[in-house]
Amino acid sequence: GLICRNCHRVEGQGEGAVGPDLAGLGAKYAPAELLDAILNPSARINDPYITTAVQTNDGRSFLGVVTSRDDQRLRMRDAENHVVELAAADIELVTSQPTSLMPEFLLRGLTPQQAADLLAFLVSLKTPPAAEPASSP
Incomplete structure (x- = not known):
């Protein structure tokens, strides 16, 4: 299965810091754009x-x-x-x-229903990530 949390966070939850926080993706991108980003991450x-x-x-x-x-x-x-x-x-x-x-090919191991569920989850993420707290000197 996918382990998105290794690289991504959702609203600060998860271990990832390599990729962007996924919070707010559903408000920022159309479902087709999100699917394209999954299928073609280097585009x-x-x-x-x-x-x-x-x-x-x-x-x-x-x-x-x-x-x-x-x-x-x-x-x-x-x-x-x-x-x-x-x-x-x-x-x-x-x-x-x-x-x-x-x-690439992240969806290869998923059933069509699992891929649809993943996309639906990403589309549901409407709230943008909270701002990072300012670091102290």
């Missing part, structure tokens, strides 16, 4: 969720979504929602990727 990737590949000076490679970056370090979350933190001095190359971390 349109919103800026904070662009997949980034990082190669280090010692030959290691990481793929994920950058959560913060400054002169000292880069933090990202990989497809398993693990935090990866790298010192800027250890990074050789950072490149944006055209494909989403969200896997």
